[in-house]
Amino acid sequence: MMKSIVLIGMPGCGKSTIGEMIAEKIAMTFIDVDVYIRESTKRTIIELFENGEDAFRDIEAKATEELSEKNPAVIATGGGVIKRYENIINLKKTGIIIYINRPIENIVADIDVVARPLLAKDPSQLYKLLEERCDLYRKYCDHEVMNTGSIDDIVNNIIEIHTRIKNDILKEE
Template structure:
């Protein structure tokens, strides 16, 4: 079975959106940023949803996973970093798509991510370390492929494309 949906998972700041957009452009797939999709269906920003409660945001995230996993098109989907917090989110994609973990060393993320612009990271870099230790094993458990993003971004983009081609 051809898997036309590619789900990118990983920590905030690992490069999912940047990589996803470039891969989509190079192989003529559609691109969807899950946070943007959530904002579209909720008519609220991610920050506004988190201000209500994380659970409200996660409920919209689960709805987005269900809807996006049913796409009938070739698409690269950049998930939010916490998509792995609910196993059901990953289960939606498991049989319909390819799940790729973009693993970027935490030191690289900390060196160039503006934590103030991310709702879950507004408390600073310590929070990022906490999220990393909470989520890292889940990313590994749920992915079908893992790519380390610690060199040239073009290298990572090409590795994602190779994985997609190998699943045709």
């Protein structure tokens, strides 16, 4: 059975860019959870956060549950998806979870904080988010990939991991 590739990691670690490239290279559908949420609610992430983070996380949990039931895809999650264990359970049902670990200095150097509700008022919040989430990313992922080399190398590394797992599943069947 083909598994989805689920990308987790800090805001600005490259999940969407890397996910799109992987999907194109292996001919899978690409789904960005934040875009999926915007399209299904007809509201921006910033607007959804106006009702509080918990309200947004409820919507995100519903979206991850729906996406876990779809055909295999490359899924780029929001950075906080790991804050609710139910999201991880749903995403692991049909997916391989890859933690894209990018050094915080690299994220800070080029992240667009305007579109990110938890960072818009105070970009230094990124360090607090990393401290709060880093252990969860590592705990919940099936594989960790460092985003320090070329983007092509990272994409190829994730594709190799996916292919190896797919081949192991086929051997078991």
